[in-house]
Amino acid sequence: MFRRYLSSTARNWNSAVTTTNDIVIIGGGPAGLSLASAIKTSPILKDLKCTLIEGNKLIDSLESYYNNPPEYIDKRVVSITPTSMDFLKKIGGWDYVKHDRIETYDNIHTYDSISGAKMEFDSPELATMIENINIQSMLYQNIKRANNESTENELILLDNTKVIKIEEDPHSEWPILELSNGNKIKTRLLIGCDGYNSPVRKFAQIESRGWSYNRWGNVATCKYRDNEIRLSTGWQRFLTTGTLALLPLPNNWCSLVWSVPPEISNILNKLNDEQFKFMINAAAKLSEGELKYLYQIADNDSDKLIDEIKWRLEIFNNKPTNNSEDYPLEIEFIVPNSRAKFPLKLSNADSYIEDRIALVGDAAHTTNPLAGQGLNMGQADVKSLVETLEKSYMRGLDIGSKIALEPYWSDRYLPNHVMLGIVDKIHKIYSTDFTPIVWARSFGVNVLNNVPFIKDFMVQQISHKD
Ligand SMILES: Cc1cc2nc3c(=O)[nH]c(=O)nc-3n(C[C@H](O)[C@H](O)[C@H](O)COP(=O)(O)OP(=O)(O)OC[C@H]3O[C@@H](n4cnc5c(N)ncnc54)[C@H](O)[C@@H]3O)c2cc1C
Structure with missing residues (x-):
């Protein structure tokens, strides 16, 4: 039975010991927070032990934005498609948007x-x-609400905490993360929502191909x-x-x-x-x-x-x-x-999965913003990965195994590859x-x-x- 694979917290979170998680997400950008919110609101995955780690001081700025929004609209704004908006509504984030x-x-x-x-x-x-921070803030509020309704594990959000090292546990072959606060976390599944320079992608030795647009x-x-x-x-x-x-x-x-x-x-x-x-x-x-x-x-x-x-x-x-x-x-x-x-660049990872690893959003692919698709592609990744995890969990598979993650990769690689190609061609046709x-x-x-x-x-x- 699958549940026996699931972990429980070994000791107190604050002590410098290794705790064990089912899922660790690195990155509190739009992709990471969407994924955390989708997991926490999934009837199937919500009780898994899940931690999101963000290197920047995020929580204070998201609380401040939500409670006392700044006078002017932020410089980081994205165009989101109706499909992305429907997904944000489905996972409950839209309830907290600053309309x-x-x-x-x-x-x-x-x-x-x-x-x-x-x-x-x-x-x-x-x-x-919509401002990137409006998306992040609504998702954070939604995670807080879902945590308050939790009967089992709350989703832990660690901000101002960098992942400084990732290595493989020689016994279980699960990734172990070393954090800037001195703690260590071992996880069944490590999800890199950690942007273009993704430490998770580097740990998994997944090549990312592409070029700078100069x-x-x-x-x-x-x-x-x-x-x-x-x-x-x-x-x-x-x-x-x-x-x-x-x-x-x-x-x-x-x-x-x-x-x-x-x-x-x-x-x-x-x-x-x-x-x-x-x-x-x-x-x-x-x-x-x-x-x-x-x-x-x-x-x-x-x-x-x-x-x-x-x-x-x-x-x-x-x-x-x-x-x-x-x-x-x-x-x-x-x-x-x-x-x-x-800087504008195109990149696509050779794979979005490895044993115990998944890549989502800019960690997996980046595109020229001329068609406004980068974040939208990340939302589609999140939706697909959550559906994949739900199905594998229901079937009793080990959710961190490559075989369980395979449908996510086969669902997302081609559409992303096609979109990157189209945007690249538009850029080239108009640059002459x-x-x-x-x-x-x-x-x-x-x-x-x-x-x-x-x-x-x-x-x-x-x-x-x-
Ligand atoms: C000028 C511009 C305009 C754009 N316009 C659009 C648009 O209109 N529509 C659209 O869909 N997309 C647009 N995009 C793309 C969109 O902004 C990105 O695709 C999206 O923000 C990526 O989100 P993400 O969560 O995947 O990555 P990121 O936002 O890069 O988040 C990664 C997070 O990981 C954290 N992290 C990294 N390493 C570590 C570590 N070691 N430890 C802890 N945390 C770590 C970082 O601090 C960061 O918060 C635009 C991009 C640009 C540059």
């Missing part, structure tokens, strides 16, 4: 900086913009120029240097993700918020040639930058051929200290100004934009709607 800080939007307008070719994706509730994703929280119309449109301009995305937040706020090569990122980082704001407005409208010139001004003579941009935008806005509705409103304010940059490719992509986009059933299919893929 006034999310924005559901119905369309994305994309446009090409060279040919001007446009594509519009419209569908009711296409996706929802791009930085520059993010900021911005406010559009005041306008009565409620905006729930996402804008994405494909520049040959990378994409400029302005995604809607409540009350005319928006989230910027601007991918640029390192040399441009360095120039942008030297600008103050006012200059940076003008550069965003320029990048949303002006030609590639003008932008190249403006980067030079920004680098060498930044005092002149704002006047240069104002002058060029005035000419652009007054051209009768330019319809203001074809472009996002101009940015009027950038939230202080909301600017940050992240080579005329035949510009012509082909513009022709293709114009055709697609006018063929409803193909567009419907693409919307379905973006939003994962059934």
